[in-house]
Structures are given as C-alpha cells and as structure tokens.
Amino acid sequence: MSSTGAQLTTLEAFLQGYPTIEYIPPSSSEYPAARKPWNEARLDNPLAVVKPRSPADVAAIVKHAKLNSLPFTIRSGGHNLEGRCVAQDALLIDLRALTAVTIAPDRKTATVQGGILQGELASKLWEHGLATPTGAVPTVGYVGWAMYGGYGPFSPHWGLGVDQIVGATIVDPNGDIVKADEALLEGIRGAGGLFGVIIDLTVKVYPLTSLLAGPIIFNPTDITKTYVDFNAAYEKLLNSEGLPRSSAGANIEEGKRWSEKIASLAPLMVNMVGSTTIPDWFIANGALIPPKIAGNGFSHNVRRIPPSVAEAIGRNLAIMPADRGAMVSIHQLRGPSAGPQDHPSVFATREPHYMLELLGFSTSGDEDVSRQWAIQTTDEIQQADPDNVLPTAYISVYNSAIQAKSTSEALEKTYGPKAQVLKDLKASFDPDSVFSLTVPALK
Ligand SMILES: Cc1cc2nc3c(=O)[nH]c(=O)nc-3n(C[C@H](O)[C@H](O)[C@H](O)COP(=O)(O)OP(=O)(O)OC[C@H]3O[C@@H](n4cnc5c(N)ncnc54)[C@H](O)[C@@H]3O)c2cc1C
Structure with missing residues (x-):
C-alpha cells in the first residue's frame, strides 16, 4: 500500500471514533469542490478533507x-492568494463549521470562532448594533484576514484587524485547547497560523447602527489622466485639511459632504454613496x-503615491487585461494603527503607507496574460x-513564491525586524514543527 493509502486507512480508523467530524475522501463526489481554494491555479490534491464541528x-x-x-x-475562507490552505497529500482541516460569536456583557469585545x-x-x-473592522469581501475568512494584518475600510477609524485582537484560544501542537498567553498573542497578532489552530479570537467591537458607503466611479475614458489627476487632488486634500479618520462614528450629513468632496477630485461618472447596512454593503x-x-497577486507597501508612481499605476491601468480577475486595489494605512500600539504584535509595517x-x-483561463501585466x-x-x-510588504498579498528568492527572504520581507521574534516563538512553542504547512512558511 502507498504511504498515502496507509495514512488514509489510519485516518479512517481514527474517524470511526468521531462521527461528528465530516469526512470527504478523494473518492467522494464532494471532494473536487471541497479541495478547491479561491485561487484555482492551486492544483494540489489533499489526502482528504475533514470538517470538525x-x-x-x-x-x-x-x-x-x-x-x-x-x-x-488549515482552511477557513480559502482566500489565501497563493491557495496555501491546500497542499499535496496533506490532510485539509476545514474550519468553516466553527462560526459561533459570543458578545461580552459589556459589548466591548466578542469571541469569534476560527472558521x-x-x-x-x-x-x-x-x-x-455592533461592528468590528473587516475587509470588503464577505467570503474571506475573518480570522485569516485579522491575524495577518487586516486592512480595510474601517481601519482608518478603528485600526487594523490585528490591533483588535485581545485574546485567543488555540489547539496547540500537542492537540490541547489552551488560552494564548501574552507572548503567544504577540505572535498571533501578525502570524497566527504558525502556532496552532485558532479556535477563537476575542476582538474589540464597537456600537454602529448606520453606514454610509458605496462606489464612486470616475470617468475611465482616459484612465491614466483620471487616476493621475485624482491622486494629485487626493494628496493635496491630505496635505491641506486632511481626511477624517473615516465616516464611521460621524453623522450621515457630514459623511455625505465628504463623499461629494472625494467625488469632485476627478471627472465623475457616478457617485453611488448612500445609506446602507454592513450586511447589504457586503452583499x-x-x-x-x-x-x-x-493567477497571482503581488504587493508593495509605498510611503506615498507621488506623481511618478501615480503615472506608473495609471499607465498600467490603461493596459490592464479586460478580465474581471485583473485588479489594482489601494489601501491606505492611516489613523490609530499607523504608529506604536498598546498591544505588541509581529505586524511589521507601522509607518503610514499605502498597501498596493x-x-x-x-x-x-488567461492567467499568464494577467500575471505578466x-x-x-x-x-x-x-x-x-x-x-x-518600504522594506517590508504585507504577507497576505505579497507573492512569496515569485517576489522572493527563498522562504527566508520572504519571511524577512514580510516581517522585517520581527522575523527573529517569530522564529524564537516558533522554536519555543512548536519545536517539532507540528504546524509545518503554515502562513507564513518558515522552511
Ligand atoms: C478576494 C480577496 C479579497 C481580500 N481582501 C483583503 C482586504 O481587503 N484586506 C486584507 O488585509 N486582506 C485581504 N485579502 C487577503 C486575505 O485577508 C488573506 O488571504 C487571509 O489570510 C484569507 O483568509 P482565509 O481564511 O479566507 O484564507 P485560507 O486560505 O482559508 O487561510 C489561509 C491560511 O491562514 C491560516 N489560517 C486561517 N484560519 C486559521 C485558523 N482559524 N487557525 C489557524 N490558521 C488559520 C492557515 O495557515 C491557512 O492556510 C483578500 C484576499 C482575497 C482573495
């Protein structure tokens, strides 16, 4: 019997004792869908898929x-850009049945399960009547988003996802369920997948009952000029009156004035900003x-977007493949997470910047064209x-296989001076590397 055949037989014998764990072997008709991450270029076939309850x-x-x-x-949303929640012949543990949310009596935190x-x-x-920072895409796993950084539209007001984390429960390398101590929390804030299965995170939540959001679409006829002009006007606005931390928490009328101001920065097609709810905005x-x-995603962190960089972005927007998969997305780190924090983390890039x-x-099927672009x-x-x-890049978007020459170069690039903290924590917490197929990778 092959070694994977033997592993499968042993796994099936073990699962006899755990009827609550859903089991999807390669022979199941559900396997092709269950093995697939968001990035379908990842063709690895796991040994089997298990779904703990x-x-x-x-x-x-x-x-x-x-x-x-x-x-x-470990898989939750499956949205790692490189599809790294799946590996050839490795058991895929799909956490998506773990979705409980428990709000603390003081309504300042919620404990959120890992799937x-x-x-x-x-x-x-x-x-x-509560909210917490998230990104904008509903199918991304929350814990995977938050523990590696977590940029999003609420971050200028409340901070990055990583800065909301005040507690965690994990399954450690011995298979024990433990509360993370302060040392481990520092590592979980930035690199959580390295140390165990995150069963839950306790995160800060905030009262919120109204939301003003929606797209502002500028005229794309000469998209290079539109983008360059928008960027220049946006920089000017930042340098003159500045932006509010975000419209979250402010009143709707003030938010509308700001949306009109942003819409006036370049030739406008349509301003669709209006009152909505977070669930509808996500839909x-x-x-x-x-x-x-x-395909593949790539990333830089840049301090500013000066005219030369805006022209490089604008020029390439004009020749972007006509494919819904080709995109440029720009997140600005400003507000409470741009600077020193009360809670230590291994998230490396704290100076104000744009994450591209x-x-x-x-x-x-034209991923070669999109990738080259x-x-x-x-x-x-x-x-x-x-x-x-900037010398450091964002782990969740940086392409460690193409942008770096080796695993250690990718680790230095994504964690900078915090890489050594991570290695030390891993050596003391998971010396046998039970968690080896992780984000970030150490070997
Ligand atoms: C369409 C899209 C939009 C995105 N938007 C943003 C954005 O706006 N802002 C931003 O910052 N990032 C964004 N990202 C990046 C995204 O946040 C990260 O890729 C994130 O890690 C995905 O989490 P996931 O659970 O969906 O991924 P998965 O592929 O399921 O997980 C990735 C890895 O994270 C680890 N992991 C996940 N959950 C756990 C857990 N509970 N316990 C232990 N380890 C775990 C595992 O190592 C796993 O292999 C986006 C990605 C995509 C594809």
Missing part, C-alpha cells in the same frame, strides 16, 4: 496528526468578486521611485 474535534484531529506524522493544512467568514461575522454583529461587494479565478494589491488573476505593474512602481517602496 467543535473545538474538541479539532483537538482530536491535531493529536491524531501529530501521533501519525501526518502533515496538514467564520467576514460577511457572516458582520451580519451577526449588526443584529446587535453588493460580494457580487463584484468572481467565484472562479486563477496588484492582482494578476483571470476568470477565463501584474508583474510589469509591480516592477514599474518599484522603478518609478525605489526609495519610496
């Missing part, structure tokens, strides 16, 4: 894996994201103003 199920699976030297990966998606979490909080955003996609997502994906855009931004590119 409780923290105790997760603990039992990790104990079994450790005892049998069985490599495994919940961002849209699900936002809906549950909204029912209670609208979700409709824009292709369900099937393949240069997405070379395709929905139609994204690589060219990434290179031209670097060449336009090399000193403006």
Whole structure:
C-alpha cells in the first residue's frame, strides 16, 4: 500500500471514533469542490478533507496528526492568494463549521470562532448594533484576514484587524485547547497560523447602527489622466485639511459632504454613496468578486503615491487585461494603527503607507496574460521611485513564491525586524514543527 493509502486507512480508523467530524475522501463526489481554494491555479490534491464541528474535534484531529506524522493544512475562507490552505497529500482541516460569536456583557469585545467568514461575522454583529473592522469581501475568512494584518475600510477609524485582537484560544501542537498567553498573542497578532489552530479570537467591537458607503466611479475614458489627476487632488486634500479618520462614528450629513468632496477630485461618472447596512454593503461587494479565478497577486507597501508612481499605476491601468480577475486595489494605512500600539504584535509595517494589491488573476483561463501585466505593474512602481517602496510588504498579498528568492527572504520581507521574534516563538512553542504547512512558511 502507498504511504498515502496507509495514512488514509489510519485516518479512517481514527474517524470511526468521531462521527461528528465530516469526512470527504478523494473518492467522494464532494471532494473536487471541497479541495478547491479561491485561487484555482492551486492544483494540489489533499489526502482528504475533514470538517470538525467543535473545538474538541479539532483537538482530536491535531493529536491524531501529530501521533501519525501526518502533515496538514488549515482552511477557513480559502482566500489565501497563493491557495496555501491546500497542499499535496496533506490532510485539509476545514474550519468553516466553527462560526459561533459570543458578545461580552459589556459589548466591548466578542469571541469569534476560527472558521467564520467576514460577511457572516458582520451580519451577526449588526443584529446587535455592533461592528468590528473587516475587509470588503464577505467570503474571506475573518480570522485569516485579522491575524495577518487586516486592512480595510474601517481601519482608518478603528485600526487594523490585528490591533483588535485581545485574546485567543488555540489547539496547540500537542492537540490541547489552551488560552494564548501574552507572548503567544504577540505572535498571533501578525502570524497566527504558525502556532496552532485558532479556535477563537476575542476582538474589540464597537456600537454602529448606520453606514454610509458605496462606489464612486470616475470617468475611465482616459484612465491614466483620471487616476493621475485624482491622486494629485487626493494628496493635496491630505496635505491641506486632511481626511477624517473615516465616516464611521460621524453623522450621515457630514459623511455625505465628504463623499461629494472625494467625488469632485476627478471627472465623475457616478457617485453611488448612500445609506446602507454592513450586511447589504457586503452583499453588493460580494457580487463584484468572481467565484472562479486563477493567477497571482503581488504587493508593495509605498510611503506615498507621488506623481511618478501615480503615472506608473495609471499607465498600467490603461493596459490592464479586460478580465474581471485583473485588479489594482489601494489601501491606505492611516489613523490609530499607523504608529506604536498598546498591544505588541509581529505586524511589521507601522509607518503610514499605502498597501498596493496588484492582482494578476483571470476568470477565463488567461492567467499568464494577467500575471505578466501584474508583474510589469509591480516592477514599474518599484522603478518609478525605489526609495519610496518600504522594506517590508504585507504577507497576505505579497507573492512569496515569485517576489522572493527563498522562504527566508520572504519571511524577512514580510516581517522585517520581527522575523527573529517569530522564529524564537516558533522554536519555543512548536519545536517539532507540528504546524509545518503554515502562513507564513518558515522552511
Ligand atoms: C478576494 C480577496 C479579497 C481580500 N481582501 C483583503 C482586504 O481587503 N484586506 C486584507 O488585509 N486582506 C485581504 N485579502 C487577503 C486575505 O485577508 C488573506 O488571504 C487571509 O489570510 C484569507 O483568509 P482565509 O481564511 O479566507 O484564507 P485560507 O486560505 O482559508 O487561510 C489561509 C491560511 O491562514 C491560516 N489560517 C486561517 N484560519 C486559521 C485558523 N482559524 N487557525 C489557524 N490558521 C488559520 C492557515 O495557515 C491557512 O492556510 C483578500 C484576499 C482575497 C482573495
């Protein structure tokens, strides 16, 4: 019998004792869908897929894996850009049944289970008049988003996802369910997947009952000029009156005035900003994201977007492949997370910056074209103003396989001076590397 055949037989014998764990072997008709991450270019076939229903199920699976030297990966939303929640012949532990949310009596924190998606979490909080920072795409896993950084539209007001984390429960490398101490929390804030299965995170939540949001679409006829002009006007606005931390928490009338001001920065097609709810806003955003996609994402953190960088971005917007998978997305780190924090973290890039997502994906099988376009855009931004590119990049979007020459270079690039903290924590907490197929990778 092959070694994977033997592993499967041992796994099936173990699962006899755990009927609550859903089991999807390669022979199942559900396997092709269950193995697929968001990035379909990842073709790895896992040994099997298991779906635990409780923290105790997760603990039992990790104990079994450790005892049998069985490599495994963890999946929640499946939106790692490189599809790294799946690995060839490794057991795939799909956490998506773990979605409980418990709001603390003082309504300042909520304990959120590790398999919940961002849209699900936002809906549950909204029912209670609460919110917490998230990104904009409902199907991204919340814990995967928050623990590696977590940029999003609420971050200028409340901070990054990583800065909301005040507690965590994990299944550790021995398969025990433990509360994270302060040392481990520092590592979880920035690199959580390295140390265990995050069963839950306790995160800050905030009262919120109204939301003003929506797209502002500028005239794309001469998209290079539109983008360059918009960027110049936006920089001027930042340098003159500045922006409010965000419209969250402010009144709707003030928010409308700001949306009109932003809409006036370049030739406008339509301003669709209006009153909505977070659940409806997520539904609208979700409709824009292709369900099937393949390719590669790339990233730079840049201090500013000076005219030379805006021209490099604008030039490449004009030749962007006509494919829903090709995108440029720009997040600005400003507000409470841009600077020193009360809670230590291994998240490296604290100075104010723009995190650029240069997405070379395709929905139609043309991923080579999209990838080449994204690589060219990434290179031209670097060449336009090399000193403006920060030494550290964002782990969730940086392409560790293409942008770095080795795993250790990728680790230095994404964690900078915090890389050593991570290595030390890993050596003391998981010396046998039970969690080996992780984000970030150490080997
Ligand atoms: C369409 C899209 C939009 C995005 N938008 C943003 C954005 O606006 N802002 C932003 O900052 N990022 C964004 N990202 C990046 C995204 O936040 C990260 O890729 C994130 O890690 C995805 O989490 P996931 O659970 O969906 O991924 P998965 O692929 O399921 O997980 C990735 C890895 O995280 C680890 N992991 C996840 N959950 C757990 C857990 N509970 N316990 C232990 N380890 C775990 C595992 O190592 C796993 O392999 C986006 C990505 C996509 C594809």
